[in-house]
Amino acid sequence: VIGAGNPEPHPGQPSLARRAAQRLGRLPQTDQLPGPFRRSFWRSPVRGPWLTSVLGLVLLGGIAVMFVTGLLSYAAYNPDLSPVNDETPGKGLLGFYLFSWPTHPVWLYRLNQGVHVTLGLVLVPILLAKLWSVLPKLFEWPPVRNLAHALERLSLFLLVGGAVFEFATGIMNIQQWYVFPGSFYTLHFYGAWVFVAGFVVHVGLKAPTVVRALRSRGLLRELRTDTAHTRPEPPDAGHLVSPAPAAPTISRRGVLAFAGAGSLLVLALSAGQSLGGPLRRTALLAPHGQDIGGGPGGFQINVTAAEGGIKATQTGASWRLTLDHAGPAGGTPVSLGRAELLAMPQHTAHLPINCVEGWSSGSQAWTGVRLRDLARLAGTGHPASVLVESLQRRGTFRLAVLSATQIMDPDSLLALRVNGTDLSPDHGYPARVIVPAAPGVHNTKWVASLTFRS
Amino acid sequence: MSRRLRWYGADPLHLLTLLASFALAGYVAVQFVGSRPLGVAVWFLGAVVGHDLLLMPLYSLADRSVMAAIRHRVPGLPSIPWINYVRVPAALSALLLLLWLPLILRLTASYHASTTLSPNPYLWHWLAVTGALFLLSAVALARRLRKSRSSAPPECPAVVPDDADSAHESGNDSAHENGNSGSLGRYDRPGRDGRHLPHDAGHRPEDPV
Numbered sequence: 001v002i003g004a005g006n007p008e009p010h011p012g013q014p015s016l017a018r019r020a021a022q023r024l025g026r027l028p029q030t031d032q033l034p035g036p037f038r039r040s041f042w043r044s045p046v047r048g049p050w051l052t053s054v055l056g057l058v059l060l061g062g063i064a065v066m067f068v069t070g071l072l073s074y075a076a077y078n079p080d081l082s083p084v085n086d087e088t089p090g091k092g093l094l095g096f097y098l099f100s101w102p103t104h105p106v107w108l109y110r111l112n113q114g115v116h117v118t119l120g121l122v123l124v125p126i127l128l129a130k131l132w133s134v135l136p137k138l139f140e141w142p143p144v145r146n147l148a149h150a151l152e153r154l155s156l157f158l159l160v161g162g163a164v165f166e167f168a169t170g171i172m173n174i175q176q177w178y179v180f181p182g183s184f185y186t187l188h189f190y191g192a193w194v195f196v197a198g199f200v201v202h203v204g205l206k207a208p209t210v211v212r213a214l215r216s217r218g219l220l221r222e223l224r225t226d227t228a229h230t231r232p233e234p235p236d237a238g239h240l241v242s243p244a245p246a247a248p249t250i251s252r253r254g255v256l257a258f259a260g261a262g263s264l265l266v267l268a269l270s271a272g273q274s275l276g277g278p279l280r281r282t283a284l285l286a287p288h289g290q291d292i293g294g295g296p297g298g299f300q301i302n303v304t305a306a307e308g309g310i311k312a313t314q315t316g317a318s319w320r321l322t323l324d325h326a327g328p329a330g331g332t333p334v335s336l337g338r339a340e341l342l343a344m345p346q347h348t349a350h351l352p353i354n355c356v357e358g359w360s361s362g363s364q365a366w367t368g369v370r371l372r373d374l375a376r377l378a379g380t381g382h383p384a385s386v387l388v389e390s391l392q393r394r395g396t397f398r399l400a401v402l403s404a405t406q407i408m409d410p411d412s413l414l415a416l417r418v419n420g421t422d423l424s425p426d427h428g429y430p431a432r433v434i435v436p437a438a439p440g441v442h443n444t445k446w447v448a449s450l451t452f453r454s
Numbered sequence: 455m456s457r458r459l460r461w462y463g464a465d466p467l468h469l470l471t472l473l474a475s476f477a478l479a480g481y482v483a484v485q486f487v488g489s490r491p492l493g494v495a496v497w498f499l500g501a502v503v504g505h506d507l508l509l510m511p512l513y514s515l516a517d518r519s520v521m522a523a524i525r526h527r528v529p530g531l532p533s534i535p536w537i538n539y540v541r542v543p544a545a546l547s548a549l550l551l552l553l554w555l556p557l558i559l560r561l562t563a564s565y566h567a568s569t570t571l572s573p574n575p576y577l578w579h580w581l582a583v584t585g586a587l588f589l590l591s592a593v594a595l596a597r598r599l600r601k602s603r604s605s606a607p608p609e610c611p612a613v614v615p616d617d618a619d620s621a622h623e624s625g626n627d628s629a630h631e632n633g634n635s636g637s638l639g640r641y642d643r644p645g646r647d648g649r650h651l652p653h654d655a656g657h658r659p660e661d662p663v
Contacts, residue, residue, distance in 0.1 A: 182494070187494065190482050265550070287557060300569070426570065
């Protein structure tokens with residue numbers, strides 16, 4: 001809604017734009033305007049600064065959490081570690097805060113992504129209600145009062161365009177409907193910063209109005225007021241309140257309950273895909289709300305062997321893992337078959353796969369060789385990083401670089417078995433990486449080689 | 455506002471805040487420039503137009519049309535805000551459709567190939583949830599009607615025909631045109647040919663200055 005800009009009207013001093021327009025005789029008076037440009041066109045008796053402020057305050061908290069979890073999710077890919085991990089090479093100053101992503105607590109990424117995605121979905125009805133509450137501002141007249149007003153409306157383009165863009169790309173991505181113009185990571189990352197540029201300035205400029213509006217009516221009193229007793233808020237400087245309100249069909253508490261019911265419904269129908277276990281099936285409308293079937297391999301998959309272009313001939317008896325140590329200290333590569341890997345000391349870790357899309361596989365028992373043991377075998381006890389390469393022919397994440405922290409964690413494995421049986425082809429047979437608290441796509445499947453650097 | 459810049463229209467801090475915001479957005483745009491900037495600009499514009507000039511007018515129109523259609527065709531509407539018992543389940547169902555359109559309409563061709571999951575249940579899930587929402591709403595409406603009947607005053611001073619419904623409560627004619635006002639400010643009186651009683655004046659929206 002372009003035009004929530006609200007510089008105080010000051011009748012004694014007509015703006016430059018208005019004076020110019022009056023001279024030209026082009027701008028009609030507001031009561032002669034057509035349709036939505038006429039203030040009395042807007043009839044809702046519940047629109048007003050108090051309602052908008054309450055919805056805005058909820059969004060303020062929600063979007064702050066979305067922004068922080070989004071930044072953390074970006075950091076979880078360790079984009080600074082290697083160009084292989086970096087989908088946004090032009091990030092420049094926007095990556096100022098990056099840090100080496102930890103492996104503990106093991107639920108860190110699961111919680112972060114579950115909150116980011118589920119909260120994003122839950123905020124949609126609040127966002128829609130908020131935008132509805134300020135719709136008349138889109139048609140305010142004159143469209144531009146002065147330079148301040150023009151700039152503020154321009155910033156609202158960043159705010160509203162950015163908000164809808166971020167929610168739309170996120171919601172499409174979790175359903176793998178890739179119709180947006182480019183890589184999701186790139187678009188969602190830069191889009192977030194543009195949105196935040198508009199968001200911060202909007203919060204800053206509106207803060208006094210919000211404080212005034214929230215003080216004007218008590219929340220508890222509003223929550224006790226039914227439709228029959230609902231009266232329009234007093235006329236406000238921002239012209240949100242209708243000058244010709246219709247009789248109410250819903251109270252302000254009704255609007256809040258309406259939006260809140262939307263949020264709760266979305267939450268109830270989607271959170272199960274992140275919680276996993278028996279609750280997964282409560283996620284009736286979420287991409288990973290279905291159980292995949294029983295058995296040791298009965299947990300969520302996002303790329304199958306067929307989709308990854310993995311052929312049975314590549315993963316049969318001829319499969320060899322190449323261990324290499326890059327750099328001047330490196331020796332000859334070591335090549336290991338699956339039987340040799342199974343003969344090494346085996347370790348079991350209980351870890352979930354957690355996707356950037358918000359779903360989690362729930363905890364599974366992975367058994368395999370520790371990555372740090374493989375590093376030692378490759379010739380380094382102090383690896384700085386490892387490049388993991390998959391047999392996959394295509395896909396952005398056929399390559400991943402893991403950090404020293406991730407390699408040295410005792411639960412970081414090259415897993416050969418899961419839940420007591422060999423990995424299934426779709427879960428990465430003959431071997432896959434599993435690292436605590438890493439994004440799902442960094443748990444590379446169908447591993448072909450590990451190249452350590454010290 | 456004593457430090458308001460006349461040529462600008464607000465105080466200098468307003469200008470500085472906006473310039474900082476545009477500087478950040480400009481920096482992002484410059485850093486991003488490699489990745490199809492035109493497509494992204496079109497998406498930003500499309501996001502605003504799609505929401506503000508398509509989605510919102512459409513749902514507003516739908517809301518008013520339903521309200522007008524029911525008001526004109528159904529005699530003896532109850533005095534409670536019955537529209538919410540249509541509006542809320544319909545809007546919640548539409549919200550779910552908006553969020554999960556690709557899943558419900560199976561727009562993601564590779565969904566089964568990627569996840570091994572069936573793409574089929576989502577349409578049925580959505581329809582089932584929609585049905586449940588309308589059912590719950592109908593039950594809530596029935597309970598509300600029973601309650602409002604039992605609490606209606608036993609003695610009524612006057613009976614007015616339906617078509618005079620909102621004249622007493624809308625301070626201006628347009629409130630009636632809007633179709634919002636008719637169902638309020640009256641008691642429902644069953645057993646009297648669907649006629650209603652005028653409520654007291656307390657229901658009239660305060661006249662704004």
